[in-house]
Amino acid sequence: MxxxxxxxxxxxxxxxxxxxxxxxxxxxxxxxxxxxxxxxxELCYExxxxxxxxxxxxxxxxxxxxxxxxxxxxxxxxxxxxCALICLACYRELEENNLSxxxxxxWPLCSSSCFGLKRHTGHSTYECEALKANPPDYSRxxxxxxxxxxxxxxxxxxxxxxxxxxWAALSAMEAHNxxxxxxxxxxxxxxxxxxxxxxxxxxxxxxxxxxTVCGILEVNAFEVGGSGANARAxxxxxxxxxxxxxxxxTHTDAERAPARPLAVRAAVPHAPGDLITLCYAYTLQGTxxxxxxxxxxxxxxCTCKRCSDPTELGTxxxxxxxxxxxxxxxxxxxxxxxxxxxxxxxxxxMPVSAVQVLLKRLTEEFEQIDANDVQGYESFLxxxxxxxxDSHYLCLSAKHSLSQLYGKVTDYxxxxxxxxxxxxxxxxCRDLMKVFDVIEPGYSRLRGITLYELHAPLMVxxxxxxEKKAITKDSLRNRLKEIVGYLSQxxxxxxxxxxxxxxxxxxxxxxxxxxxxxxxxxxxxxIS
Numbered sequence: 001m002x003x004x005x006x007x008x009x010x011x012x013x014x015x016x017x018x019x020x021x022x023x024x025x026x027x028x029x030x031x032x033x034x035x036x037x038x039x040x041x042e043l044c045y046e047x048x049x050x051x052x053x054x055x056x057x058x059x060x061x062x063x064x065x066x067x068x069x070x071x072x073x074x075x076x077x078x079x080x081x082x083c084a085l086i087c088l089a090c091y092r093e094l095e096e097n098n099l100s101x102x103x104x105x106x107w108p109l110c111s112s113s114c115f116g117l118k119r120h121t122g123h124s125t126y127e128c129e130a131l132k133a134n135p136p137d138y139s140r141x142x143x144x145x146x147x148x149x150x151x152x153x154x155x156x157x158x159x160x161x162x163x164x165x166x167w168a169a170l171s172a173m174e175a176h177n178x179x180x181x182x183x184x185x186x187x188x189x190x191x192x193x194x195x196x197x198x199x200x201x202x203x204x205x206x207x208x209x210x211x212t213v214c215g216i217l218e219v220n221a222f223e224v225g226g227s228g229a230n231a232r233a234x235x236x237x238x239x240x241x242x243x244x245x246x247x248x249x250t251h252t253d254a255e256r257a258p259a260r261p262l263a264v265r266a267a268v269p270h271a272p273g274d275l276i277t278l279c280y281a282y283t284l285q286g287t288x289x290x291x292x293x294x295x296x297x298x299x300x301x302c303t304c305k306r307c308s309d310p311t312e313l314g315t316x317x318x319x320x321x322x323x324x325x326x327x328x329x330x331x332x333x334x335x336x337x338x339x340x341x342x343x344x345x346x347x348x349x350m351p352v353s354a355v356q357v358l359l360k361r362l363t364e365e366f367e368q369i370d371a372n373d374v375q376g377y378e379s380f381l382x383x384x385x386x387x388x389x390d391s392h393y394l395c396l397s398a399k400h401s402l403s404q405l406y407g408k409v410t411d412y413x414x415x416x417x418x419x420x421x422x423x424x425x426x427x428x429c430r431d432l433m434k435v436f437d438v439i440e441p442g443y444s445r446l447r448g449i450t451l452y453e454l455h456a457p458l459m460v461x462x463x464x465x466x467e468k469k470a471i472t473k474d475s476l477r478n479r480l481k482e483i484v485g486y487l488s489q490x491x492x493x494x495x496x497x498x499x500x501x502x503x504x505x506x507x508x509x510x511x512x513x514x515x516x517x518x519x520x521x522x523x524x525x526x527i528s
Contacts (some may be wrong), residue, residue: 044069045276047240054174056242056275063270065443066496069249070238073259075166076159077121077224077233078152085145089116089123091231096141104128106135121260126162127155134201150197152232156213157205169236175215179299190214219298222262224253226501235262243298244277245290245306246313246439251278252496265496268442283439283446284400286318286393287334288355303335306439310334315435317396319389320358324348328389366394374405374412391435399428403453414456419464422457429454445503448493452506455486455513477524480517484527487514
């Protein structure tokens with residue numbers, strides 16, 4: 001069974017991390033100890049097996065949205081491959097001229113009192129002991145950053161003696177060694193960055209064992225953390241979730257808890273027998289890109305309903321505009337990589353090679369836009385309005401950024417925006433919701449955030465109309481009822497998010513806004 005999401009480097013504008021969020025500590029910083037974290041008293045799923053999917057899980061009873069399906073402690077947590085200079089205990093990025101060093105091994109830390117010290121989810125005592133003989137050379141920072149690639153595999157290997165039970169659990173995960181070896185690039189890369197590094201440190205592990213651990217991580221690791229502290233982790237049971245490009249679950253991890261448990265929740269209702277899924281790719285990408293990523297990093301070709309449908313379940317998230325008739329140009333056979341792209345209306349056709357070249361050029365241009373540049377995103381949408389369909393994933397990414405920039409950055413603060421800009425924000429959020437309701441249905445972060453962003457301009461417009469006496473009492477009541485609906489959904493969805501993260505704070509703001517709207521009932525009567 002293929003595992004879950006690996007660490008993917010994404011720009012801040014798209015850092016919605018639909019599969020990786022954190023839960024902050026409970027009141028007074030308390031979390032249940034590791035031995036109290038359990039998968040469930042009564043499991044609501046069962047493990048099945050097929051020749052195509054390997055091991056996977058299905059619901060054994062009805063599961064409600066928001067219900068915890070799996071809660072499991074981390075087997076191992078460590079730096080992402082290709083990360084910056086980070087603290088080995090909490091994974092937060094460090095400034096080169098402002099860092100602490102572990103008193104035992106001299107490796108980088110954020111401080112001598114970091115909460116991740118002496119934990120197996122951070123910088124453990126046994127890792128410190130293993131690295132003592134190999135203090136980093138701070139005059140060679142690029143080599144130090146490169147050496148981080150070997151740390152997560154090392155942490156897994158150290159469990160063989162430090163915690164045989166965790167070692168046994170991770171050893172049961174799929175590594176796909178034969179497929180990875182056949183690729184021709186993966187094994188040489190791991191040989192250079194991991195095997196030779198561990199050998200140079202004088203650590204005695206068999207080469208095949210190291211490569212297998214690398215494979216387990218590549219196939220099964222979750223991206224975890226947030227707020228500039230991304231890491232990768234392995235979890236028992238959770239790695240059994242099957243992939244689908246319209247996932248049925250979301251998940252969060254408790255960053256500061258000793259066991260750093262992962263909670264997998266239902267995003268949509270599940271009936272008995274329903275497959276329980278998550279997405280191993282980034283949902284805000286088109287089929288061509290998602291399938292390329294899955295084949296490259298997860299070693300399988302996705303054939304889910306979304307990937308099989310040229311329209312991507314009616315969202316047209318990969319569609320181009322036909323230069324002949326302005327119809328939609330879609331893949332003629334999305335599961336066939338070399339299939340030509342054809343217009344729905346006329347005989348116009350594009351070879352897939354031309355599609356790839358066009359996507360590459362547009363993606364590179366899009367990624368040059370500054371993350372806070374409102375006009376940059378708007379100009380991109382205007383420039384390519386006759387090339388990309390309105391719901392093309394590059395347009396969705398631009399609109400997702402704009403939905404959060406309008407109302408929050410200099411020159412675009414919500415109470416200062418003219419009506420035209422407020423209506424633009426409403427339009428953008430509605431466009432996004434049409435797609436998010438399909439590709440990330442139910443209790444997803446994307447929906448929760450966008451519903452909150454949608455309420456804000458509607459509330460400002462409604463308030464202005466009321467102050468100008470340009471709205472009837474019935475219209476006011478109907479508008480407020482609509483806003484309450486958006487806020488209620490947003491507050492509920494984001495209530496599962498970490499309290500001190502932007503999404504958690506947004507949940508609190510949504511609840512506060514709901515309370516304030518109640519005061520309008522003194523003027524217009526009961527809203528709902």
